[in-house]
Amino acid sequence: MTVRGPGPDATLFPPGFLRLLASVPALVRRVHVGAAAGVHAARGTGGPFLFRGHRAYRPGDDLRRVDWAVLARHDRVVVREHDAEREVRTEVWLDGSASVGPEGGRVAAARAAALACAVGLCGGGRVRFGVLRDGAATLRREGDDPADLPGLLEAIAAEAPAHRAGLASALPALCARAPSRARLFLVTDLLTDADPSVLARAAGRGLGGAVLHLRDPDTWSPPSEGLVEAVDAETGVRRVVRWTPARAERVARRAAAHALPWAHAARAAGLAFLPFAPASPPEDLLARIALEVP
Amino acid sequence: MAFAWPLALVGLAALPVVWWLHRRLTRAVPVVVPSLRFLEAEPDADRDARARRVDLDLLLALVGVAAAAFAAAGPVLRTQDAGRTVRVVVDDGPAMAARGTDGTTAAARAEAAVDRLRATLAPHDVLARVAATGDDLVAAARRGGAAVRVVVSDRLPASAVPDVETVAVGDPAARNAGIVAASAAVEGGTRRAFVAVRNDASVARALRVRVAGGGSATLDVPAGGVASATLAAPPGDASVVVTLDDPDGALAGDDEVRLSPAPLRVAVAGPEAGLPSAHADLVRRTLDVVAPGWEAASAVRATLRVGVRPVALADGVDLVLHPIAAGGASVRAPASAARERPPVAYAADLDVASTDLVYARDVGAASPWPVVRTSTGPAGAHVVEVLFDPLAGTPAPADTAAWPILLENVVTAAAGAPAPGGHRVQGLLPPDASRLGRDRRDLDLGASARAAPDRPPVERPLRAPLLALAVASWGALWGRGARRRVA
Numbered sequence: 001m002t003v004r005g006p007g008p009d010a011t012l013f014p015p016g017f018l019r020l021l022a023s024v025p026a027l028v029r030r031v032h033v034g035a036a037a038g039v040h041a042a043r044g045t046g047g048p049f050l051f052r053g054h055r056a057y058r059p060g061d062d063l064r065r066v067d068w069a070v071l072a073r074h075d076r077v078v079v080r081e082h083d084a085e086r087e088v089r090t091e092v093w094l095d096g097s098a099s100v101g102p103e104g105g106r107v108a109a110a111r112a113a114a115l116a117c118a119v120g121l122c123g124g125g126r127v128r129f130g131v132l133r134d135g136a137a138t139l140r141r142e143g144d145d146p147a148d149l150p151g152l153l154e155a156i157a158a159e160a161p162a163h164r165a166g167l168a169s170a171l172p173a174l175c176a177r178a179p180s181r182a183r184l185f186l187v188t189d190l191l192t193d194a195d196p197s198v199l200a201r202a203a204g205r206g207l208g209g210a211v212l213h214l215r216d217p218d219t220w221s222p223p224s225e226g227l228v229e230a231v232d233a234e235t236g237v238r239r240v241v242r243w244t245p246a247r248a249e250r251v252a253r254r255a256a257a258h259a260l261p262w263a264h265a266a267r268a269a270g271l272a273f274l275p276f277a278p279a280s281p282p283e284d285l286l287a288r289i290a291l292e293v294p
Numbered sequence: 295m296a297f298a299w300p301l302a303l304v305g306l307a308a309l310p311v312v313w314w315l316h317r318r319l320t321r322a323v324p325v326v327v328p329s330l331r332f333l334e335a336e337p338d339a340d341r342d343a344r345a346r347r348v349d350l351d352l353l354l355a356l357v358g359v360a361a362a363a364f365a366a367a368g369p370v371l372r373t374q375d376a377g378r379t380v381r382v383v384v385d386d387g388p389a390m391a392a393r394g395t396d397g398t399t400a401a402a403r404a405e406a407a408v409d410r411l412r413a414t415l416a417p418h419d420v421l422a423r424v425a426a427t428g429d430d431l432v433a434a435a436r437r438g439g440a441a442v443r444v445v446v447s448d449r450l451p452a453s454a455v456p457d458v459e460t461v462a463v464g465d466p467a468a469r470n471a472g473i474v475a476a477s478a479a480v481e482g483g484t485r486r487a488f489v490a491v492r493n494d495a496s497v498a499r500a501l502r503v504r505v506a507g508g509g510s511a512t513l514d515v516p517a518g519g520v521a522s523a524t525l526a527a528p529p530g531d532a533s534v535v536v537t538l539d540d541p542d543g544a545l546a547g548d549d550e551v552r553l554s555p556a557p558l559r560v561a562v563a564g565p566e567a568g569l570p571s572a573h574a575d576l577v578r579r580t581l582d583v584v585a586p587g588w589e590a591a592s593a594v595r596a597t598l599r600v601g602v603r604p605v606a607l608a609d610g611v612d613l614v615l616h617p618i619a620a621g622g623a624s625v626r627a628p629a630s631a632a633r634e635r636p637p638v639a640y641a642a643d644l645d646v647a648s649t650d651l652v653y654a655r656d657v658g659a660a661s662p663w664p665v666v667r668t669s670t671g672p673a674g675a676h677v678v679e680v681l682f683d684p685l686a687g688t689p690a691p692a693d694t695a696a697w698p699i700l701l702e703n704v705v706t707a708a709a710g711a712p713a714p715g716g717h718r719v720q721g722l723l724p725p726d727a728s729r730l731g732r733d734r735r736d737l738d739l740g741a742s743a744r745a746a747p748d749r750p751p752v753e754r755p756l757r758a759p760l761l762a763l764a765v766a767s768w769g770a771l772w773g774r775g776a777r778r779r780v781a
Contacts (some may be wrong), residue, residue: 098331099328100328101327101328102326102327102328103327105328155381189328189330191329191331215328226320226323227320227321227322227323228322228323228325228748229322229323229324230325230326230327230330230333231324231325231326231327232327232329232330233326233327233328233329233331234328238324239330239333240322241333241336247336250335250336251332251333251336254332254335255332258331258332272609
């Protein structure tokens with residue numbers, strides 16, 4: 001995979017990050033080889049039915065793919081994967097709400113979406129990138145070749161956080177639209193009143209992928225102790241508070257409690273739940289995607 | 295409080311600037327946050343934000359700036375303002391006891407004058423009252439530092455003294471007559487008494503003098519003149535009492551004298567009574583000088599007792615000289631401190647009989663150790679206790695003139711002064727005492743107010759502590775800066 005030029009936005013995607021994107025195929029391949037020892041690599045002849053390896057059973061997997069022999073011998077429930085399954089469609093949906101923007105959130109979310117797109121393209125699959133905003137899931141760009149990555153990056157960079165995401169209505173529509181066995185990456189801060197159970201509607205459809213949760217476990221933290229006039233990025237509501245270490249700890253606990261049911265719902269839908277902080281290096285997120293997302 | 299450089303107080307104008315800067319730095323900083331949802335469960339957040347709390351940072355900054363500004367102004371704290379010392383010398387001579395036509399004594403009028411002067415003083419002025427007599431009045435007024443010097447007496451000084459305010463409280467209408475000289479002698483087996491009377495009045499008077507148990511005579515004494523007579527005195531060793539009939543005289547103290555033929559009888563205690571031998575020897579040698587012919591006597595018969603406890607005497611005067619070693623235990627505590635007059639410093643010319651407390655010159659005026667104490671002894675005797683250790687310099691070194699003078703004064707107070715003819719005379723006032731002072735001059739109440747202060751104000755510079763306070767405040771402010779960040 002080759003990414004030419006500085007990209008559409010050097011602030012969002014600096015050269016170092018572009019080099020990271022270029023290394024995504026090799027990283028994913030290396031990780032999968034290690035994860036499925038004794039199995040042939042994906043490349044080569046053998047067609048779509050070439051056995052690639054095993055992975056842990058997830059709710060919703062087709063029971064016909066369970067490897068009963070492994071269950072009998074090792075008492076582990078695994079399913080068999082074949083190369084053809086890697087060439088699934090990858091759906092990358094970015095939370096376009098204004099709450100994603102503050103404190104480096106936009107940059108981190110854009111890079112997470114770019115990493116997801118790169119992972120989706122490296123298996124030769126098709127990638128669709130869209131935005132969740134105002135209760136709607138809007139498709140922005142598609143690509144099925146590594147050469148399409150710059151275009152996807154441009155589409156990602158063009159999305160400035162604004163308005164509300166409306167996940168309560170956007171997520172059901174997204175889950176209904178996603179094709180079976182598709183790989184779904186949802187980049188969001190989950191700052192919504194939506195019921196996490198909307199993700200459960202995707203269960204049983206063989207979806208893979210992950211919810212890339214921006215900001216968790218971090219919460220926004222004012223620069224210093226003292227009076228802070230907090231302005232809600234989505235509503236513009238202002239509130240003056242006296243920020244103290246004790247108050248920061250309580251807010252962090254509430255944020256973690258808010259994210260917990262979303263994590264359960266994501267796993268129930270067959271999705272990994274990968275929280276990441278705006279300040280965390282993108283290499284870490286890429287490694288976790290490669291390890292935890294089939 | 296005063297300032298050396300008041301213009302530096304302009305630095306206080308930085309206080310509102312500091313306050314304004316603090317308000318700007320600590321006001322609510324607008325921060326765009328992803329959501330306020332996690333703050334909704336903080337019901338007290340707004341109340342906390344509105345709550346007025348003591349801002350230690352601002353307090354430290356303001357204290358530091360204010361302290362630095364004040365320190366730059368060089369503040370000086372005046373703990374005591376400038377004041378005037380008014381030195382008042384009150385004549386306490388015998389003539390001050392003269393009673394005027396209005397029934398008041400000159401001493402009482404002098405005290406009233408002192409009270410009026412004291413009432414005019416400012417709070418920081420000090421009135422130093424000194425007692426003196428005779429020619430020492432002006433000299434006593436000129437001693438020491440003072441802004442105003444006042445002499446209160448019954449007469450004006452013989453010559454003008456421009457540097458001393460003089461107040462005269464005499465009675466121009468008073469008249470007096472008194473015995474100014476007396477002696478007794480035995481001539482041819484007959485004892486006779488010589489007496490001289492002075493008429494201190496503006497008219498000639500016929501004055502009668504008599505000797506108890508002896509002769510009498512009427513003397514025609516011209517105005518301001520002196521007349522004398524020689525009268526028959528009773529034989530024997532008894533005292534000769536000479537009396538002047540002057541019932542309406544202003545001064546009663548000069549109307550009777552007592553002539554005693556007996557030598558001074560002194561009881562000197564031995565080492566067994568606690569009196570060191572060296573002390574006893576010194577007393578005997580001194581008596582040989584100041585009271586020639588003195589006799590050693592038993593304690594009961596003695597007029598002067600050295601190291602012997604006081605006993606009742608008909609004279610009413612009981613002089614006891616205690617050595618330090620024995621006297622320390624036998625000295626009685628004063629029955630009431632209020633009865634004692636203020637102590638006076640021991641001087642060469644000490645009148646023991648009129649002095650309650652005398653401090654030795656070397657001991658210091660602030661010492662609580664009295665060397666002379668008067669009290670009332672057995673049967674109302676007037677007891678004068680002198681704690682002395684002349685070998686150690688108390689009340690005066692033995693090899694100085696002060697010590698024999700002191701002992702001579704003690705002897706005179708106890709047994710009278712030596713008179714011609716071998717008698718000792720008691721009750722004879724100084725020759726000038728019976729001549730009353732009749733001058734009147736009111737007190738110049740504005741004298742003290744016009745005088746320049748003689749005591750400068752006591753000032754304490756505050757720059758160093760204020761600088762220390764400023765540095766401490768800023769240091770504390772600096773130290774707090776590192777702990778203000780949220781972890």
